Amino acid sequence: MAPPRSATQPAPDSGDLLLVAAGDSAALTRLVTRWSQPVYAFFERTREPSAATEATLATFERLVVSSTRYAPDVPFPTFLWGIAVKIVQEGKTGDVLEIPAPKLAESAAARTAFVRSAIAALPPAERAAFLLTRVARLPATAAAEALGTQETEVRRRIVRALESLRTSLAPLLESTGAPASQGAPEGGPMGATS
C-alpha cells in the first residue's frame, strides 16, 4: 500500500529512492514495479526488445548507484528520466531502414522496425525530447527539467523531430494513416488540433 502523502513526507517514489539509498530492498522492488514498464517503453521505441531491456537495466542500475546523491527536492520523475535521457542520447544515431512498401504493408514487425529506426535516426537531443513527450508522455515543462534546458527549446526540438519524422516515415503516413497495429487512435497532445 502506498504511504499517505503529507507536507512533511516525500512522495512515494522520492521516499522509496531515499530508502533505496539506505539499503531497503523492498523499496527497490516498489520502484521497479512502478517504473520499469514506462522506462522500458521509452527505450523500446528506438531499439529491439533485448537492447531495450539492457538500456532499462542500465537506467535502474544508475538510479540505484546515484540514489545516495538524490535530493528529495528534485521530483523523482525528473531524476529518473534525466538518467534515461542520458542513456538514450548515448545511443548511436543510425540510419532509417529502407523497407519496400509491400513489406511494410504486410508486416507489423517491419513497420515497428521502420518506426524504431526513424526515431533512432533523430539527432540525440531531438530524440530525447521526442521520446519524453511522445512516449513517456511528459509535458514540455517536465521534459525540460529532465533535459536540463528551457521549455521553449524542448518545443523547438519536438518540432524538428516531428518534421524529420514526417519525411522519414512518409511511407507510413501516406498509406491509410497510422496502421491500427502501430498505435491506438487515442487523443494525445495533438488531439485538439489534428
Add this chain to the structure above:
Amino acid sequence: MTCAELRERIVDSASASQGGHAPVVAHLEGCAACRAAAREYGALDRLVRPALPPSPPADFEGRLRLRLSVGSRHPVSSAWLLGGAVAVLALAALLAPRFLRTRPKPGPPAPVEPAAALVPAAATAPAPEAPPPDIVAVRSTPISFQTVPLSAEEKAEAVGLHDFDFLNSFRTLARLDAFFPEPVGPRAPVPVPAGGFPSRPPDTPDAIAGRFLDWQRAARTERIRLSGLEKSLRDRPEEERSLLEERWALVRDFSDDQRAGLRRLASRMDELDSRAHDRLESEIRLIGRLPKEQRVARWRALPFAKPLTGQEFASAERLLFSR
C-alpha cells in the same frame, strides 16, 4: 503568428492553449501547410505509440539485482543487494531439480528424499563428515553438486549468452544463404516472433537455472570459446543477427549428425570459385521456390549434389524441405 511559432505551440497541449486558441485557429484557417503539418503530427503521435504498452521481461528485477550484485565497483553494493540476488538465484536453485534426473539405481527403490534436501547441497558445501552427495545426471552428463559454485560474475556472464547450440551454428548458417528464404532487402528486418527468438539468452527462472548448471560444468576453455562466439555474434549488425536467429529456428531440431552435415556442406560450398558459387546459389534459390514435390528431382539433378556424402545430402535435403 509565424508558422514556426504555431508549430511550437501545437506540439505541447499545455502551451497550445496559452494566450487562447483564437490565434492558433486563425493561423490554421489561412495556412494549408500548417494544417497539413498539424494533421501529420497527430498521425505521427499515433504511429509511434504501440497498440499494447510493451513490458520488460518477467525476470527484469532478478536480472537487475544480479547486475547490481556483480557491480561491486559502485558504492551501493551492500548486503541487501546481494541478498536480493541470492534470493533470485535460490529460486533458480529451487527450480533446478526439474532439470535433474537421478541416475537409476538397481535394486529396490530408495525412499524418496524431500526435494529440499538437494537445495542446501547446492547452496552450501557439505560438512566434511557427510557422505558425498549423489551423482546426478544433467542432460546425460554426470555432475556432482560438489562442483565449485559459480560466482556472481560467472553467473552474469552465463545468462548473457545466447543458446549454446545456436552460438555453435550461426557461422555455418551465415554461409548457407542459398538454402534459406532470401531476405527482402539487404537491410530489411526479420520479424521477431512474440517472446523473442528461441535462441535468445535465458530469460525465465527455469532457463536461467539450466544455464547456470550448463556453465558450471563447462571447462574454462569452453567458456572462453562460447563467450568469444557471443561477442562475434553481437559484433554483427542487428538485422543480420535476427536473420541468423530466424534461420536457427529452422534447424534447431536437426540432429547432431545433420548439423555436422550442414557444416560440411558449407565447407564444400566455400571451396567453389565465386562464379560457381553464385551459380549454385541461384539454382538452389530457384529450387527453394518450387513446390515441395518438385524440389527433390531438381535438387538431385544438380551436379553439386551428386558427390555429396549421405550425411551432407540428407542435411541439405532437410534444409531445402524445411521451409
